[in-house]
Amino acid sequence: MSRLLEKHGIQVGRMTPGATNSITDVDGVMVGHTTLIEGENVRTGATAIVPHSGNLFHEKVKAGALTINGFGKAVGLPQINEFGMIETPILLTNTLNVGKVSDALISWVLPHYQRPDCSITSLNPIVAECNDSYLNDIQGRHVEKEHVFHALDTVSADPVAEGVVGAGTGVSAFEFKSGIGSASRIVRLDGENYTVGVLSLPNFGRREELVIKGVPIGRELRDYEREPHDGEEGSIVIVIATDLPLSHRQLVRIAKRASFGIARTGGICHNGSGEFVISFTTANKVPHDPKRIFLEERRLNDAHSVINAVFQATIEAVEESILSALFSAETMVGIDGHRRGALPIPEVLSFLKASGHSYS
Amino acid sequence: MSRLLEKHGIQVGRMTPGATNSITDVDGVMVGHTTLIEGENVRTGATAIVPHSGNLFHEKVKAGALTINGFGKAVGLPQINEFGMIETPILLTNTLNVGKVSDALISWVLPHYQRPDCSITSLNPIVAECNDSYLNDIQGRHVEKEHVFHALDTVSADPVAEGVVGAGTGVSAFEFKSGIGSASRIVRLDGENYTVGVLSLPNFGRREELVIKGVPIGRELRDYEREPHDGEEGSIVIVIATDLPLSHRQLVRIAKRASFGIARTGGICHNGSGEFVISFTTANKVPHDPKRIFLEERRLNDAHSVINAVFQATIEAVEESILSALFSAETMVGIDGHRRGALPIPEVLSFLKASGHSYS
C-alpha cells in the first residue's frame, strides 16, 4: 500500500487517502496476485481485480474504458463501451500471455458464475497487459491456467500487495524496477464519504523523465546504476474503482483524467506505450435479468462542478499509485542477466529535501 | 406529415406510427419553420426543433450526437457528447448560414431563458445544415436574425409541416426536390406506450440510388426530367426525439441506427455528405442547479434485447421521414434558372404496384 510513501513523509496531492490508501478501500473490491519467479528467466505473473464478491456475471458493474495510446493488446474494451458494463474480473498479465489468460478467465468464470437456468454462451473477459520482456522470457507465456485461478481464488479486500508481485513482477518504469501500485482518495459529497481507488501497473518512461512531487529526480539520477537502453518503451494499465454512482459517460470522463496523473510523474506517453484505463463503479449494479425492463438509478449530477473533486481524486490516486509501485519494488535480475535496480530511496529523499518546497 | 405516404397506401416498416406520424407525437416537442422564397435566387430557410416548452436552459434534456460522415458544419456536437445534454433549441439551416443562425439563437435564448439570479455567460447553440446551393444563393446567407426568431416564436406541437418549408426549402434528394420530412413509431414496453419521432432534412443521393420499399425506383426513373449533374453531393441531418428514459450512451446507440434507415432508401453516404444525427429524450430532464448533487433517474435496461424495438422504430421512422420529404416536396425553380422536379408520384406508385410484393 502507499503507506510506504507516507512512512517517508511524502504526501501526494492535497486530498485525504482512504483507510489503507489502496484500491480495496472501495467497499467490495478485492485483489489477488500470482507471482512467477522461476530459474533465471521467468519473471512474470497475473493480477486479478474483482469488483465485488457476488456473482459478477449476474450483477454486472457499470464501467468505462479509455485508450490513451493504443500500442497495447488489452481485450474486452469495445464491449465495455457499448454496454457500459463489466461482467468478469479484470486480469493483468504480460503482453504475449493475454490469449492464455483470457481463456483461463473464461474457464474460471463458467463454474463460478453460471447458474443452472442460464447457460453462459457469451462472455467478455477483460485482460490488460504490460511488456516485461526485459526481465522475463515473454515468448514462453509462462502464466498458465492454474496461475490465473490462483490469483482469482486468493483475492482479498486487504490492502493491495505492491511492488514485485503479480503482473508487476517483471515490469520497469523510468528504468527503475517497478511493479504494482495502488492508492485511494476520499471524496465527500452531500454529507457522505465516497472513495476513488486506483491500481496501476506502470511500465513506462525514460530515466530522465521521472518527476516526484515536481522535483526532476530522474535528471538527478540520470546515470545512477543505469543499464544499456533496452529499446522497449513500456506501457501502463490503470484500473479505477469507485463507489460513487456514476454513469458510463461519467466513468469515461474520470478515465480521461488518468493522463494528468501520469504526466505528474513525468510520463509523456511514448509512441510504443499501451496506455489503457478501465474505470468502474460498484454503485447501481445491473442485473443480468431480462425481466427488468427499466432500472432506477441514482447518479452524480455533473451539470455543475462537483465532479471536479472526483477528477482531482483520480489524478492524485493515479500519481501516487505510480510512485508507490516504484517505492515498493526491489531490484531484480532476470533473463539474459538483465538487472533492473530499485529506486534508491535515500537518494530520492535527499533530493526532495534539497528542493525548497517541503515534500511532507 | 407522413400521412401522405399512408394516403397512397404505402406503409413503411411494420411498427405502428404515432397519432400524427410526426416528431411532435413525442409529448412536448414542437417545431417551427421560416421559409424564404424571394425573387429568383432566395430559396432557403430555418427550422427550429424545441424539445419542450419550458425553460430549456434550466431544464436541459439528455442528448447524444453522432457524426456518420463529417463533411458538414454542424455546431454544438462536442458539448452534447461531453455532458450528454442539450440546453438550446436545435436549428437547421443552410451551410453558409450556420454562423449567423447560431448567433441569432443566442440572441433568442438570452431573453427567453435567462433568470435574474443566473446570468448566462456560456451557452451551447445547436445548429446543423444542408447545402441548398443548387437552388439558393447560398453565399448571400439570407437567413437573418428575424427569420430565426420567427421559426422559434412559431413552434407548435401540431403535425410537422413537411416538404418545401424551413431549412428544407432549397434541398434536393436523389436529384428530386426534397424538403423536411417527419415520422414516428410507437414502442410498447412494460405496458406503456412510448414514442420515437424523427425529423429529417434529406439532401443527398444520386438519382439511380433511390429505393422505395425495396423497389429500385431511382433506376427506373434514371432519366426522368433529369437536369445536368450539379456536382454537389448533399447531406442529411436527422433529429430523433423520444420520451423513453434513455441514458446518453443509449441515445448514441439509437443515433447509430439512423444509417440503417438511410440505407433503406438507397443512400450510400457519399464522400461529400455531412451526415449528422442528434437524439434526445424528454425523460429525466436535468436541472441547471448546483444544489442538486445527485439525481434519481429511471432508464431502460439494455443488458437485454428490449432496446431492439427502439432500434427498429428509429430505423423505420428515419426511412419514412426521408420518403415523406420526397413525397411532400413540390417542383421548384431557383438560382441561375436551376429547376428541381418533384418526385412523380403516379409513376412511383405504378412501379411499386408492378413489383410483385404489395406496397400497402
Next chain:
Amino acid sequence: MSRLLEKHGIQVGRMTPGATNSITDVDGVMVGHTTLIEGENVRTGATAIVPHSGNLFHEKVKAGALTINGFGKAVGLPQINEFGMIETPILLTNTLNVGKVSDALISWVLPHYQRPDCSITSLNPIVAECNDSYLNDIQGRHVEKEHVFHALDTVSADPVAEGVVGAGTGVSAFEFKSGIGSASRIVRLDGENYTVGVLSLPNFGRREELVIKGVPIGRELRDYEREPHDGEEGSIVIVIATDLPLSHRQLVRIAKRASFGIARTGGICHNGSGEFVISFTTANKVPHDPKRIFLEERRLNDAHSVINAVFQATIEAVEESILSALFSAETMVGIDGHRRGALPIPEVLSFLKASGHSYS
C-alpha cells in the same frame, strides 16, 4: 464464391465483380479454413485471412478497424487504429475460443516471422468471432492450436470456399444456416483497375428481416421450417481488403460503409450483435525497420468524390458476401439436436421472379 448467386442469375449492385468475385481477387490475399464437425456437438472452426505471402510482421499492411455495435470480443482493434497497421494474419473463430486462437496465432507467428536479428517481444494478434452456440458446444472451446495452424498453413489465393467452412461452420443468419461469404468489385481509377474484396461471417438477423435485392424474402418465408427462437442475437465480422493506396483515415471511412451493405440485406444491428469491420490495403506496406525515418507513399485524394466508387464497391461486396454465405450454406444439425435449415433457394428464386423488377 459468389458465382453461386451469378449462376442463379442474381446480380447484386451495378459494379463489376473481380475475376472470382472473392476477397482473393485482391492480389496477394490468401484465405484458409479449418472446419470442425465432430460427433453431435462440435460445429465450429477457424478462418485465416493473410494479407500477403511475405513476412507480415516485417512488411506490415495499413489497416483500419471499426466497431459498429460492440457486443463482441474481437481483439487487436485499439492497436490497429493507433498505428494504422496490421502485423499478423486475421483469424475468425467462435466467441469463447478467442483466447485460445489468439495464443495459437502468436505461436504460429513467432517461428514464421521472427528474424535472427529482431526478437519479437510484442505482437498484436487480430482475432474476431461470432457466436455459434446454437449448433456448437461453444463452452468446449474446441478450436485448438493445431486447428489454427492448419488454417494458416493451408491458406490459398484460390476463390474462397464459402458456406459451412471455417469459422462459418456453426453460424446462422436470419434464422437460416449461414457461413463464410465473399465477394469483390473492380474500381477503375486513373486508367488502372483496383479491387475491393470482402470476406464476411454473417451470424445475425431475425427471419422476418431478410431482404434480397429489395424483396422482403424473410417476410414471405417467415414460417418456413422455423425452429423455436434461440435467444441469441448474433453478430457479423467483415474483412475488407483492397490494393488501392488508402491512408488509415480512408480505410476507416470505407469500413464505415459496411453498415450500408448490412442494411441492404435487412440487418438492423441488434443490441446483442458484435459488428466489427477490419479493412486493410496491400499498397504501401510499412517496413518494421527503425532506419527508415520517412516513407514515400502514394494515396487516393479524397478531397473530391472519386472515393465514392470505392464506397459503392464496398457496400455491394458486403451485401453480396452476406447473401453468398446464405446461398452456399447447407442445412446442419448440431448440439442438443438443434437444426438450422438452409435457405430454400428455389422458393427464393420464385419470390424474386414474382417481384416486378428483374433480379438478373
Next chain:
Amino acid sequence: MSRLLEKHGIQVGRMTPGATNSITDVDGVMVGHTTLIEGENVRTGATAIVPHSGNLFHEKVKAGALTINGFGKAVGLPQINEFGMIETPILLTNTLNVGKVSDALISWVLPHYQRPDCSITSLNPIVAECNDSYLNDIQGRHVEKEHVFHALDTVSADPVAEGVVGAGTGVSAFEFKSGIGSASRIVRLDGENYTVGVLSLPNFGRREELVIKGVPIGRELRDYEREPHDGEEGSIVIVIATDLPLSHRQLVRIAKRASFGIARTGGICHNGSGEFVISFTTANKVPHDPKRIFLEERRLNDAHSVINAVFQATIEAVEESILSALFSAETMVGIDGHRRGALPIPEVLSFLKASGHSYS
C-alpha cells in the same frame, strides 16, 4: 514570445526552441490579433492563425482535431477529422462570439480564396473560443466583422505578440491574468531541422493548482491579491503547427500529447473546461482539384520511436506557451469592476530560486 521566460532565466524542458520560440517559427505560419478594450466593459478580441500565405482553400493543409473536455463551442472539428484537412484560417475569440466570428470568417474567405472558375458553396470555418466573462461583457458579442477582418488582414510571420492581445484580452488562468502564449521546439530528424510551434489561449485553473517547473507556485501564492471566486471554470485552446510531414492519424496523436503539457502547469481539466486541440502541418498541402486522383506524399514513419521527439517537443511547447501567456499578461480591470492581477514575477522568481533545483 517566450523570450520573456528566457530573459528571466527560466528554461522549460530540455529541447531547443526555434529562432523566436513562437508558432511563427514554422515557416509560412502567420498570426494576427484584434484587441478590443473599450470603456469599462469591453475586454475581448480575436486572434487569427493562418497556416500559409497562399490560397488556403485551394491548397488545404493536413490537420487533426481533438476534444480533451468538450465543454466548449469550437466549430469545424468534425470535418477536420473526416477529411484530415483545414481550408480556412483558424480564429479564436470569446464563447458567445463564435457565431458572428465564423460568419465573418466566411465573409473574408469568399473574396480572398474564391477563383472565377470555382464557386465556393461549402466552407468549413474553424473557430474556437474561451470564456472571458469575468472581465468582458460577453453577452454583448463585441467582436464584429471588421475586427475579424483586421485580425486576418494584419497577420504576420513575426514573433507572436503575447499576453493581453486578441482573443487573450479578457482571459484568466489560475486566477491570474492570462492571454495569448506561444512557444516552439526544434526536432532534428534525418539530418534536417523541423519545427513544432504552439499557440495557446489558457483560461483555466484554480490558483492553488499552478505549478511552474515543478514548483507549486500556486500554493505559495494562494492568497496573493485573490479576488472572490467567480464561478467560471475556463478553458484552453491549443493550436499546434509543424512542418513535419505527418498524416492525419499522426497529427491527432501529437494533439493527444497536449494534455501532458497542460498537466505540467498544474491543470486538471475541470468539468466546465472546453479543451480543444487543433494540429496541422504545412507539409503535403492538398490541392482542391478534382483532376488529381492520387497524391504522392512523404510522411514520418511512426512504426518506431522517432516520433517520441515530436511528442516531447509538443509537450514542452504547450507547457511553455501557457507559462508565457501568464508571464506576458498585465493586470486588467473590466466589467463590474472585476480586477484580475498579473502573475507577480518577482515573487515567482524568488520561489523558483528557493527550490533546490535550478530553474535556469
